[in-house]
Amino acid sequence: MNISLKNISFSYSDSLDDAILKNLNLEIRSGECVVLAGESGCGKTTISKLINGLIPHYHSGTMDGDVLLGDKNTADMTLAEISRVVGSVFQNPRSQFFNIDTDCELAFGCENLGMDPEEIKRRMANVVQEFHLEHLLGRSIFNLSGGEKQKIACASVSATGPEIFVLDEPSANLDLKTIADLKEIVSRWKKAGKTVVIVEHRLYYLRDVADRICYVKDGQIAYEWTPAELEAKGAEYAASLGLRCMNLDQLGDEDMMCHSRLDRESPSSTESITFTNLTFCYHRKHPILDIDRLELPCGQITALVGHNGAGKSTLAQVLCGLQGNWHQKRAARKRGAYLIMQDVNHQLFTESVLDEVLLGMKQQDEKLALEILEGLNLKQYADNHPMALSGGQKQRVAIGSGISSGCDVVVFDEPTSGLDYRQMLAVSATLKKLAASGKTLLVITHDPEFILNSCQSVVRMEYGKVVEQYPLLGNQEKLIEAMLNV
């Protein structure tokens, strides 16, 4: 089924003066796979919402122009009718499930369409086989990893058999191996003649699948390339548009890394911090985390890699005293380790940015707090409410509160997930500055571009154990290979 967006203007407010899309035209042919790329806030997610009918039926705003699915205008259809032809997968695996167990979730869409129960069972059996979900049946969604959730989301949408699939940053929370599975799923849909629209920052995995990459800027389609064309223009061209790389193999090149090479060659110190007794289990027979000893180089950024469910987050929580037994928690308090969570909204409590930094201090010292904010480029926001800031600013406020509580070790849980190239560089700059000031950083990440840009050493985990630890310089290819094959 082809999609056509004709002269679309849209604004989330009452007038089109501050429109996010301005007179946009886009034709997507039946069976085509189109990627919508662009910097955060450029309007690419809005386009996806126009296609799946959330605009105009769910989000309010001012709209001009027509969206046609086949020959039907979405404005004349109800959301339930649109959901028969368009299946949507979203970015946040946490909140896109309406059921609390996997079986029901797979059946949910079909049940809503009023299909015959026998037919639903047949379709469920089909998708389970197609997506290899046998081991995920009958599980509570609260016990699934991000990658597993995303697979279930794709499968349950697939079960209703829509003609069009719309995916909004589906890879944001996934490791490289799960992204490869996602690519499989997309190419299967394409083979079946479905039309696929993907909003995405990470482009490399869609290289062989996508027919077109549309670059959205200032509310319009500014450029269109085939993946080969974009790749031929080189990594620097993509970076200048704020796009992530097209080819992971190019990443290991020394050229790509030269801008950050200097500080890598001269590690600020040879000292290291030693952590012992990092173990954790829910059941005695199945330890989730089993590390006797972990050494992190002081004043450096260490990347913590490993597949979804390898125990990385558990390690971070035990290090910071959020999990584990009484001894581990006391040790964590003594050593002072601070966790910057993936969802920083969880750790901002107060009414102003300044209060947020003061809160963690043993002796409240406003001058010192302002100095910390200055270092994070947040001084002008000192009186703002933390919730009113942008995502990157919130993250920096959380970092500020960590610094003020006097922690020497700062652990980050996927600080760059779902960020475009420019935002990723900004996070990287903040982290480098933090490391230069003498803090020891451990960063859980699935983002090879970020690692090559900022980290000095790598720790790789598997099944709750550290399997490898090495300095990054000279081992770039090894790292990427390990991340792809985990």
Add this chain to the structure above:
Amino acid sequence: MIFTAPLVYSLLMVVVASILLLFEGKWKFVCTFFFVYLSAGFFFGQVKNLDIGTSGTIILASLFLMYRIMPACAVLYYVITTTKVNEFLACMSRMHISNKVTIPLIVMIRFFPTVFDESRAIGNAMRMRGIRLFSLRTLKNPVSFLEYRLVPLLVSITKIGDELSIAAVTRGLSTDTKRTCVAKIGFRWADAVVWAYCIAVVLFYVIPGLTGNLPSL
């Protein structure tokens, strides 16, 4: 008599929830529940006739609220941990209850576990900052403790609520189509037993209690 009469009668109803929860293997929850519930009821019975002043009245009121509300919470816990979304929807439509009533209810049921999940994450973040319930700081300023806990929770649950509704509507959940259901549901003898018990309790204790003719022990 250690326990007051109303406590014993409310126990008759608590028993239903407990047995159902035990069938689900939630013995830990049931034990904790009974311990807190019976203590609250017991202390309420002990304190209520004493002359205890303002602060005592506050304690009395919270004890009263606790032991009156806890049974309802236990039932709610049973409902949200064991009811599957599709079974609930199917059962409601079988009872000819409008989707306009059912869908908001199901969103609520779906919402609770997520709220607990979020709340746990926020609690973790607070502990990392050294903000604890039992600490000098909280004792000095208990309101700020609540604020630290509630502000991020409210922000995140509004967002999640929105995303959940989007997930539901893009999957075709709507008020005007008739759903089907894969799961087999029906009214069986176990349901009949629970029903009969509840009706008996209402007839013999709740209605007389409301009209002031509560049978004495």
